[in-house]
Each structure stands twice: as structure tokens, then as C-alpha cells.
Amino acid sequence: MKDGSDRAGYLEAWLYNHSEAARRSLWRRVHAPGQTLILVAVLGFVLALPAYLWLLLENARALSAGVDHQPRIALYLDLEGGGALTGTAARIDALPGVAEVTAIEADAALAAYRESLPDPALLDWLEDNPLPAIIEVLPLERTPEAVAAMEQQLATLLPEATVISDHEWVRQLDALHAAGLRVLLVVSALLALGITLILAVASAAELRERHEEIAISRITGATDRFLRRPSLYGGLLLGVGGGLVSLILLGIVVMMTRSPVEEAAVVFGIPFAFAGPQARVGLMLVGTGLVLGWIGARLGSAAALRD
Amino acid sequence: MIRLHRVTKRFGCGTEALRNVSLRVDAGALAFLTGPSGAGKSTLLRLIARLERPTRGRIMVNGRDLGTLARRQEPEFRRNIGLVFQDHRLLFDRPVHANVALPLEILGFRRTEARKRVRAALDKVGLLQKENAQPLTLSAGEQQRVGIARAIVHRPALLLADEPTGNLDPELSREILQLFLDFNRVGMTALIASHNLGLISTLGRPVLHLENGRLEARHVTQPRSTG
Numbered sequence: 290m291k292d293g294s295d296r297a298g299y300l301e302a303w304l305y306n307h308s309e310a311a312r313r314s315l316w317r318r319v320h321a322p323g324q325t326l327i328l329v330a331v332l333g334f335v336l337a338l339p340a341y342l343w344l345l346l347e348n349a350r351a352l353s354a355g356v357d358h359q360p361r362i363a364l365y366l367d368l369e370g371g372g373a374l375t376g377t378a379a380r381i382d383a384l385p386g387v388a389e390v391t392a393i394e395a396d397a398a399l400a401a402y403r404e405s406l407p408d409p410a411l412l413d414w415l416e417d418n419p420l421p422a423i424i425e426v427l428p429l430e431r432t433p434e435a436v437a438a439m440e441q442q443l444a445t446l447l448p449e450a451t452v453i454s455d456h457e458w459v460r461q462l463d464a465l466h467a468a469g470l471r472v473l474l475v476v477s478a479l480l481a482l483g484i485t486l487i488l489a490v491a492s493a494a495e496l497r498e499r500h501e502e503i504a505i506s507r508i509t510g511a512t513d514r515f516l517r518r519p520s521l522y523g524g525l526l527l528g529v530g531g532g533l534v535s536l537i538l539l540g541i542v543v544m545m546t547r548s549p550v551e552e553a554a555v556v557f558g559i560p561f562a563f564a565g566p567q568a569r570v571g572l573m574l575v576g577t578g579l580v581l582g583w584i585g586a587r588l589g590s591a592a593a594l595r596d
Numbered sequence: 597m598i599r600l601h602r603v604t605k606r607f608g609c610g611t612e613a614l615r616n617v618s619l620r621v622d623a624g625a626l627a628f629l630t631g632p633s634g635a636g637k638s639t640l641l642r643l644i645a646r647l648e649r650p651t652r653g654r655i656m657v658n659g660r661d662l663g664t665l666a667r668r669q670e671p672e673f674r675r676n677i678g679l680v681f682q683d684h685r686l687l688f689d690r691p692v693h694a695n696v697a698l699p700l701e702i703l704g705f706r707r708t709e710a711r712k713r714v715r716a717a718l719d720k721v722g723l724l725q726k727e728n729a730q731p732l733t734l735s736a737g738e739q740q741r742v743g744i745a746r747a748i749v750h751r752p753a754l755l756l757a758d759e760p761t762g763n764l765d766p767e768l769s770r771e772i773l774q775l776f777l778d779f780n781r782v783g784m785t786a787l788i789a790s791h792n793l794g795l796i797s798t799l800g801r802p803v804l805h806l807e808n809g810r811l812e813a814r815h816v817t818q819p820r821s822t823g
Contacts, residue, residue, distance in 0.1 A: 299704070301706050301707075302706045302707075303704065305706070305707050306701065306704060309701070502689075504685075505687065505698065506698060507671075508645070508647065508674060508679050509674065509675070509679075509698060509699040509702055509750075510671045510672065510673075510674035510675035510677075510699070510702055510703070511671060511702045512668075512671045515702055
């Protein structure tokens with residue numbers, strides 16, 4: 290900096306330099322509307338797809354978490370005599386982590402079953418009671434891990450009993466969700482890599498179009514940083530544009546799929562409202578677009594300037 | 597200002613553009629470089645501006661040994677050099693004033709100061725009234741003068757010109773060379789390649805003659821005269 294040793298002067302020149310670079314890159318984008326639209330649309334699609342999948346996964350998780358489910362562990366026992374059942378129930382009740390224990394005698398179970406039948410006389414055909422005695426255990430903790438641990442503990446305590454937890458499906462859903470998230474992460478990373486390379490190629494092509502200006506500027510003492518600055522602003526512009534397009538796409542897709550999903554939930558008897566993207570998702574999409582745009586432009590300009 | 601010691605430049609194809617050239621141009625001096633096409637004039641200028649690297653030999657410019665100049669130091673080095681080309685190399689996507697302002701933009705000048713300097717440089721080459729014109733609408737002579745204004749707008753210590761009068765008629769050529777003499781008078785060192793021997797011999801400045809990559813007579817330039 291030859292002129293203006295003062296800080297304010299330097300800052301003014303720096304700001305002017307950056308605003309000029311931004312203005313030029315905007316001008317270039319506006320004057321190549323076809324290419325700009327294609328790039329913005331591709332970036333929009335690439336951002337919208339994982340965002341939509343993520344939204345689906347989040348909704349699925351909300352579905353499983355939203356059902357206020359008290360996990361139950363049922364022990365089916367082949368026991369003779371009520372005393373044994375009460376004793377076993379008391380032993381289980383004494384275990385840490387148990388909230389509640391209910392013992393149901395085999396006869397009581399049969400009686401309850403008889404009442405539920407439209408024609409109780411049907412059961413008279415049975416020679417003896419085929420139902421086992423049941424001990425229902427409600428664990429204190431509701432997490433799938435705690436329920437599984439309790440199940441394990443009960444199975445060890447009563448090896449002759451059949452232990453069945455109705456919490457299994459929550460665990461399965463959680464496992465599916467975790468696997469889904471992992472798949473989504475990998476797919477997103479691949480898509481991000483792909484779009485970054487596309488943006489890099491576009492940025493390199495744009496720099497090659499400016500080759501005369503770059504040659505003259507280099508001869509005059511321009512640094513690479515100065516030369517790639519307009520490209521970086523171009524990348525940021527494309528990134529923001531792509532982020533906004535992805536938001537619009539996401540909105541459209543959610544609108545189109547919301548009612549069928551909710552109707553399906555009703556069929557399954559689950560009251561459920563499909564949650565659309567929140568403001569934070571919007572910010573994340575635009576932010577991701579910005580970052581990918583910048584990285585793409587940085588890679589592309591580095592390659593083009595090296596050539 | 598410029599010192600070359602036994603400089604050889606051989607291109608990939610095997611052609612030797614310069615052979616064992618030694619030269620010294622003092623600060624504040626102005627010298628002409630002549631010779632037929634292909635004699636190595638452009639190569640010599642490009643070596644001094646560090647647009648090429650020598651195959652052998654040592655080059656010092658403005659007290660810097662170009663052999664030890666790292667790539668990232670090149671921009672800083674070039675900011676002290678003004679370059680004029682035969683084909684002007686103007687940017688046709690922007691008006692005259694923006695072309696001239698390019699070096700100032702790179703140097704990070706404030707806008708107001710840059711505008712002042714651009715106008716001063718255009719005034720110097722007699723094109724102030726064309727500052728908003730598009731380069732394509734200018735004549736060859738005018739385009740060359742815009743190129744010269746761009747080369748001197750940041751007041752470099754060294755001006756290198758490669759056939760600046762190449763496509764111009766004798767009258768315009770004389771005007772252009774007179775501009776270089778004017779810049780030299782205010783302290784700018786200048787090395788000007790030209791094959792217009794008739795014209796430069798009338799200017800009373802040292803002439804270095806290149807032929808087949810050899811500097812025929814190794815001139816040591818005279819200290820700056822007032823001519």
C-alpha cells in the first residue's frame with residue numbers, strides 16, 4: 290500500500306476492493322443467466338434432497354417419541370400354586386429399577402379372558418387352563434437400553450420364564466433411525482462432494498474466461514488472492530442462491546407429501562402432524578450452500594490460477 | 597537498476613533466445629533496445645519483468661536478485677515495474693479510466709486518490725477527454741497511449757516497453773517516444789525495445805543492439821542526461 294498509511298484509508302481501500310470484486314462477480318452472474326440458473330438449481334436440488342430425507346427421519350422419530358409409551362415387560366410363568374407367584378413377584382419388586390409389579394394368576398387370567406368373550410361357554414370345552422401365570426413389570430427408566438437391561442436381568446433371575454418386552458418396536462425404530470441417519474450422512478457427504486466439484490469446474494471456467502484480465506493484472510503485480518476474490522464472491526452468491534432454491538423446493542415437496550403421510554398415520558391410529566422445515570433448517574441450508582459455494586470457488590480458482 | 601550477468605535463455609524447443617548477455621542500466625537512465633524480429637528483445641524484457649526465468653546467468657533488478665525471488669514475492673516485485681506492449685493489451689470490457697486504474701486497484705489505492713492519479717496519467721498522454729470512452733472506439737495510437745498511461749499511473753521506478761510504436765505511423769511514434777523521454781526526465785528508468793532505428797538514432801540515447809540472442813556491443817548506459 291503506497292498511499293494512505295492511515296488505518297482508515299487502508300480500510301476504505303480494502304472495503305472498496307471487496308465491494309468491487311462482489312459487484313463484478315454479481316455482474317458476471319447476471320450476464321450469464323443460463324449458467325447461473327443451472328448451477329443454482331443443481332445446488333438447490335442437492336441441498337433439498339438430504340434435507341427432505343432428514344425431515345422424514347425427524348418426523349419418524351417424533352412419531353415414536355410422541356407416543357407416551359410406558360414400556361412393559363411380561364414374564365410368562367408355568368407355576369403351580371398362588372404362593373409361588375406372589376413370592377416371585379415380591380422378589381422382582383425388590384429389584385432396583387422396578388417401578389411396579391403386577392402378578393396375574395393363571396386362573397384370574399382365564400377369568401378375565403372369559404369375560405372378554407362374546408360366548409364364554411366356549412371355554413368350558415377346555416379340559417384345563419392353558420394360560421400361564423403372568424408377572425407384569427414396569428421399569429422405572431423408559432429408555433430402550435434400560436428396558437433391555439431389565440429384561441436381561443429378569444431372564445437371568447427366572448430362567449424358566451418366557452420374558453417378552455413390548456418395548457422392542459421402539460428399539461427397532463431407534464435402530465432404524467440411527468441407520469437412516471448414517472445413510473443420510475454418507476449420501477449427503479457424497480452429494481456435497483459432487484456439487485462442490487461441479488462448482489469448482491464452473492469457477493475455473495469463469496476464471497479462464499477472464500484470462501486476459503488476469504494476465505494483465507499479474508503483470509501489474511496482482512496476487513492470487515486479488516485475482517480469485519471475484520470468483521469467491523461468485524461462489525458465495527451461487528451458494529446463497531442454491532440455499533434459497535433448496536428451501537423453496539423443500540417447501541413444495543413437504544406441501545405435496547404432508548397430507549398423504551398424515552392420512553396414513555390416521556389409518557394406523559396415530560394422531561400425527563407432519564412437521565415442515567423450521568427456520569433453523571432454512572439457515573442451515575443457506576449456510577451449507579454458502580460454504581459449499583465458497584469451497585467450490587476456492588478449489589476451482591486455485592486450479593485455474595495454477596494453470 | 598538493471599544488471600544482467602551472462603544470461604542465457606533457452607526455450608523448451610531448444611531455441612536459444614539469449615546467449616550470454618550481460619548488461620547494466622543505471623537508475624534514471626533510458627536506453628533503447630534494437631534488433632531484428634526474433635533477436636530476443638521481448639525475451640530480454642520478459643526476463644527483467646520476471647515473466648520468464650533465465651536458463652543460466654544472474655539478473656538483478658532494483659537491487660533484487662531475481663534468482664532468489666520466490667513466486668509469492670513476484671507480485672510485490674512487479675508493482676515497481678510498468679510494462680507497455682506493442683498490442684496494448686487493454687481490457688475491452690471496461691472504459692478507458694478503468695483500464696488505467698487497474699494497477700491502482702491492485703495496489704489498494706483509495707478511490708478518490710486513484711481517480712486523481714488516473715486523470716493525471718491520462719492528461720499526461722493527452723487522453724483526458726477520452727476517460728469514459730470504450731477502448732474499442734479509440735484509434736491504435738490512442739489505445740497505445742492508454743496502455744502507457746496504465747503502465748505509469750502507479751509511478752513505477754522502471755518502465756519496460758516492448759515495441760510501443762510497432763503499429764504506429766512515424767508522427768505518432770515520435771509522440772510516443774517523446775512521452776517516454778518525458779517520464780525519464782522525472783526520474784523513471786526506461787528500457788524500450790524498438791526496431792525503429794531511424795527514429796531512435798535521432799534521440800541521442802544509448803542504443804543496445806541485439807542480434808541472434810547476443811548483445812552485439814555491450815553498452816553500459818550513460819547516466820541520465822537532461823535531453
